[in-house]
Amino acid sequence: MSLTLKIIMGMILGFLTGLFINIFSLTDYDFINNYFVGGLFDIVGLVFISSLKLMVVPLVFFSLSTGVASFDKDKKLSLIAIKTISLYLLTTAVAISLGLLAAIIFSPGAGLNLTTSVEYIAPSPPGIKSVIIDIFPTNPIAAMAEGKMLQIIIFSIFFGVALRTIKDKNSDLLKIMENVTNVVMKMVFMLINIAPLGVFCLMANLFAIQGVGVIGNLMQYFLLVVFVLIIHGFIIYPFLLYSFTRIRPLSFYSKLRPVMLFAFSTSSSNATMPVTLKTVTQDIGVNPKIASFTVPLGATINMDGTAIMQGVATIFIANAYNIDLTTIDYLMVILTATMASIGTAGVPGVGLIMLAMVLSQVGLPTEGIALILGVDRLLDMIRTVVNVTGDSTVSTIVAYSEDALDKKIIN
Ligand code: ASP
Numbered sequence: 001m002s003l004t005l006k007i008i009m010g011m012i013l014g015f016l017t018g019l020f021i022n023i024f025s026l027t028d029y030d031f032i033n034n035y036f037v038g039g040l041f042d043i044v045g046l047v048f049i050s051s052l053k054l055m056v057v058p059l060v061f062f063s064l065s066t067g068v069a070s071f072d073k074d075k076k077l078s079l080i081a082i083k084t085i086s087l088y089l090l091t092t093a094v095a096i097s098l099g100l101l102a103a104i105i106f107s108p109g110a111g112l113n114l115t116t117s118v119e120y121i122a123p124s125p126p127g128i129k130s131v132i133i134d135i136f137p138t139n140p141i142a143a144m145a146e147g148k149m150l151q152i153i154i155f156s157i158f159f160g161v162a163l164r165t166i167k168d169k170n171s172d173l174l175k176i177m178e179n180v181t182n183v184v185m186k187m188v189f190m191l192i193n194i195a196p197l198g199v200f201c202l203m204a205n206l207f208a209i210q211g212v213g214v215i216g217n218l219m220q221y222f223l224l225v226v227f228v229l230i231i232h233g234f235i236i237y238p239f240l241l242y243s244f245t246r247i248r249p250l251s252f253y254s255k256l257r258p259v260m261l262f263a264f265s266t267s268s269s270n271a272t273m274p275v276t277l278k279t280v281t282q283d284i285g286v287n288p289k290i291a292s293f294t295v296p297l298g299a300t301i302n303m304d305g306t307a308i309m310q311g312v313a314t315i316f317i318a319n320a321y322n323i324d325l326t327t328i329d330y331l332m333v334i335l336t337a338t339m340a341s342i343g344t345a346g347v348p349g350v351g352l353i354m355l356a357m358v359l360s361q362v363g364l365p366t367e368g369i370a371l372i373l374g375v376d377r378l379l380d381m382i383r384t385v386v387n388v389t390g391d392s393t394v395s396t397i398v399a400y401s402e403d404a405l406d407k408k409i410i411n
Contacts, residue, residue: 003192007261010196011203018207027208041205048198051191052262052271055184057144059274060296061156062181067292068160069167069174077161080402084294087394088302089338091240095232095304095386096337099311100330102228108221108312109319109371124356128336131343149270149300149345157293188274192258199265210377218375221316225379228308233386237393245400251410255283256392263388267380269299269346272388280392285409286399294398298391303341305383305390306351309376310337310358317359317368329362336361351383352376 020026027033071077135150137143143151167174215222238249259279262272269276277295280286286294314333318325325333340354352373356366399405 003195004257004261006196007199007258007265010198010200011261011265014200014203015207017200018204018209019211021204021208022211022213037205037208041201041208043201045198045202045205048194048202049266049268049271051194052266052274053147053268055188055191055274056149056270057147057152058180058184059188059277060149060152060292061144061159062177062184063277063288063292064153064156064296065160065163066174066177066181067289068157069163069177071164071289073164075402077157080290080293080398083401084297084394084398085301087397088298088390091236091390091394092302092304092307092338092341093334094236095228095390096307096311096334096341098232098236099225099228099308100315100333102224102231103312103315106220106224107315107319108224109316112320112371113322128339128343128357131339147270149296153296153300185278188278192275192278195258195262199261202265206377212378215375215378218372221312221372222375222379225309225312226382228312229305229382229386232304232308233389237389241393241396244397245405247396247400247407247410252284252393252396255279255410256389259388259392260385263384264381267348267377267384269303269384269387269391271347272384273299273346276388276391280395283409284392284396285406286395287402287404287406290399290402290404291395294395295391298394299346299388301342302390302394303344303346303351303383303387305386306344306354307337307341308386309351309379309383310340310355313355313369313372314358314362314364317364317371318362320368320371321365323364325362332362333358346384346387348380348384349376351380 021032021037027037068077134148135154137148137151137155140152140155142148143155163170163174163177238252241247241252242249256279259272259276262275263269266272273296276299277291280295281288281291311333314337315325336358340357341351343357344350344354352369355369359366359368396405
């Protein structure tokens with residue numbers, strides 16, 4: 001049985017087990033609650049996520065600096081960076097516009113007529129100014145210790161650029177770094193094998209605790225976000241991919257399956273990053289030099305699924321409170337949500353915190369977040385799938401444009 005199939009089975013069995021526990025309220029029994037849901041499932045699930053996260057910092061540092069250092073001297077790195085960042089921003093702006101458009105058409109939340117504020121203190125998001133300042137590291141070790149992805153990316157690129165200029169004199173170091181990258185990649189392979197069990201436990205724990213009943217009266221909002229996520233993930237990306245690279249979307253998506261499954265079960269682009277990197281290089285054919293830059297960057301700044309949720313949520317909250325938004329407001333939402341998605345770390349639930357930044361920008365009550373809190377955990381799983389699909393699509397397009405895509409691999 002292939003690993004992907006095992007992961008799918010782990011996911012379905014975990015979902016059914018969790019749902020069974022939830023429907024029959026088995027968590028009321030201390031034995032089940034303490035030893036299984038809060039015990040075994042929780043421990044194995046968390047250890048699984050920790051072990052994936054464990055690989056992120058070494059992988060980004062070694063593969064990115066080695067990738068940058070081994071580019072030919074005549075390659076314009078800045079051009080690749082500009083191309084990648086522009087595509088990430090463009091797809092995010094399209095995503096949020098789609099979210100807004102769908103929400104304007106379907107008006108979720110209309111008729112709720114909320115006037116009094118709900119008991120909820122919205123977490124305060126960082127301001128745009130501190131998001132920008134925070135990109136630049138002061139201490140590489142601290143950045144790595146705290147897992148500050150953008151800072152690690154900047155330091156790794158800087159290190160790689162310097163190594164590139166002296167690599168003829170110092171080729172030993174480059175060789176060592178390449179070897180370490182291979183070791184880290186091997187570790188990722190080894191960890192991926194425990195995924196079926198990890199995924200089973202994550203699903204069982206989540207659905208035992210929250211079931212699916214939470215969707216209840218948020219059904220319209222939930223379905224609308226899922227609808228736009230599907231359009232973006234399965235129409236916009238394939239369209240972009242095919243127009244630029246002529247790769248058949250079906251082949252692309254079948255290779256991407258493990259990445260999507262990991263994203264769905266971990267709700268974290270960061271934790272999924274090692275798998276994304278492995279898949280786009282080894283199964284899709286993106287040259288590791290390109291992927292080592294585009295994938296970590298995407299996992300950190302490219303959150304199209306999150307932007308879609310933020311667009312729909314903004315209109316939902318505006319409708320619920322009967323607040324009219326002007327065209328300028330909509331433009332502000334597009335701009336701020338694009339910025340917010342850069343500042344959203346690729347870990348579970350952060351998209352919702354960053355929503356506060358979008359809401360306050362257009363004068364909407366941030367406590368409105370409480371309205372959608374209940375279904376956010378489920379939506380997070382689905383939007384993370386879109387986030388990582390976007391990272392992989394853009395990586396493939398950039399690689400193709402740089403003549404760094406080996407199409408034989410995907411075909
Ligand atoms: N969980 C998302 C991710 O890691 C971020 C978010 O929307 O909260 O990609």
